[in-house]
Amino acid sequence: xxxxxxxxxxxxxxxxxxxxxxxxxxxxxxxxxxxxxxxxxxxxxxxxxxxxxxxxxxxxxxxxxxxxxxxxxxxxxxxxxxxxxxxxxxxxxxxxxxxxxxxxxxxxxxxxxxxxxxxxxxxxxxxxxxxxxxxxxxxxxxxxxxxxxxxxxxxxxxxxxxxxxxxxxxxxxxxxxxxxxxxxxxxxxxxxxxxxxxxxxxxxxxxxxxxxxxxxxxxxxxxxxxxxxxxxxxxxxxxxxxxxxxxxxxxxxxxxxxxxxxxxxxxxxxxxxxxxxxxxxxxxxxxxxxxxxxxxxxxxxxxxxxxxxxxxxxxxxxxxxxxxxxxxxxxxxxxxxxx
Numbered sequence: 001x002x003x004x005x006x007x008x009x010x011x012x013x014x015x016x017x018x019x020x021x022x023x024x025x026x027x028x029x030x031x032x033x034x035x036x037x038x039x040x041x042x043x044x045x046x047x048x049x050x051x052x053x054x055x056x057x058x059x060x061x062x063x064x065x066x067x068x069x070x071x072x073x074x075x076x077x078x079x080x081x082x083x084x085x086x087x088x089x090x091x092x093x094x095x096x097x098x099x100x101x102x103x104x105x106x107x108x109x110x111x112x113x114x115x116x117x118x119x120x121x122x123x124x125x126x127x128x129x130x131x132x133x134x135x136x137x138x139x140x141x142x143x144x145x146x147x148x149x150x151x152x153x154x155x156x157x158x159x160x161x162x163x164x165x166x167x168x169x170x171x172x173x174x175x176x177x178x179x180x181x182x183x184x185x186x187x188x189x190x191x192x193x194x195x196x197x198x199x200x201x202x203x204x205x206x207x208x209x210x211x212x213x214x215x216x217x218x219x220x221x222x223x224x225x226x227x228x229x230x231x232x233x234x235x236x237x238x239x240x241x242x243x244x245x246x247x248x249x250x251x252x253x254x255x256x257x258x259x260x261x262x263x264x265x266x267x268x269x270x271x272x273x274x275x276x277x278x279x280x281x282x283x284x285x286x287x288x289x290x291x292x293x294x295x296x297x298x299x300x301x302x303x304x305x306x307x308x309x310x311x312x313x314x315x316x317x318x319x320x321x322x323x324x325x326x327x328x329x330x331x332x333x334x335x336x337x338x339x
């Protein structure tokens with residue numbers, strides 16, 4: 001993978017589309033827990049799987065640059081006919097929902113909410129992705145009682161064990177996300193437990209079987225066209241899918257911009273920053289509903305997008321604080337050794 005010097009190093013292999021940082025910040029969006037299939041393959045360059053293709057993306061001079069890899073082992077980026085280029089650009093526009101003008105939304109949310117305005121000035125370009133519903137659903141089933149680095153490793157193991165191999169980059173095999181039929185196999189739960197999925201293995205295999213025997217992949221995708229409450233109710237009927245996971249899928253895969261996923265981060269934001277005493281002392285379904293309604297009343301019909309900005313800011317600041325603590329502990333250890 002000889003792309004580490006960026007688009008200017010091999011311009012014939014790259015295409016681009018206009019995309020200023022105020023509309024998209026790859027470093028914030030691809031690392032903030034919306035998706036778990038992208039990694040920073042070199043400084044400022046993000047490699048991952050989208051639409052059963054392997055991509056590398058980067059931003060430079062107000063443009064989003066991209067290259068798509070061929071399917072052969074260690075192959076170079078795919079050829080670039082005009083048709084292929086137009087299709088690839090449309091895939092990116094759809095995935096990042098670039099038809100949604102983000103700065104105007106930031107201004108509207110900031111006008112309604114001074115706290116949002118203060119936080120968001122340091123976190124421009126945080127958008128909600130439009131993901132494949134199957135991948136989004138099973139990824140978020142794996143997020144229960146988990147953190148981003150561990151979820152990412154679990155999804156990688158899932159794809160290597162059950163997904164089709166797409167190519168190999170720098171000796172790293174890259175696989176597609178597994179199909180529903182692959183996840184619904186009779187031995188799926190046992191294989192996932194052997195891969196360290198614990199109790200989540202039962203939910204992954206059980207939900208896959210339930211969808212195969214019920215909605216099917218197309219039925220899951222058609223939930224994009226039904227009202228938010230109906231889509232959430234359908235999802236919550238699946239094994240291992242509670243209100244939070246259902247809201248994540250509604251927001252990030254099913255076009256429900258009003259869905260506000262509520263986890264401990266968002267609950268803390270509501271209580272500490274907004275003084276909202278909602279739903280009692282634990283994250284019950286009632287608390288999810290009341291907190292979601294609170295933010296929908298504050299931010300309007302695209303409240304889920306506004307929540308994504310505050311979630312990203314809270315997550316990034318928590319990571320920076322953890323990093324500072326780690327540095328302090330390392331300094332203390334060095335000081336003790338010198339004594």
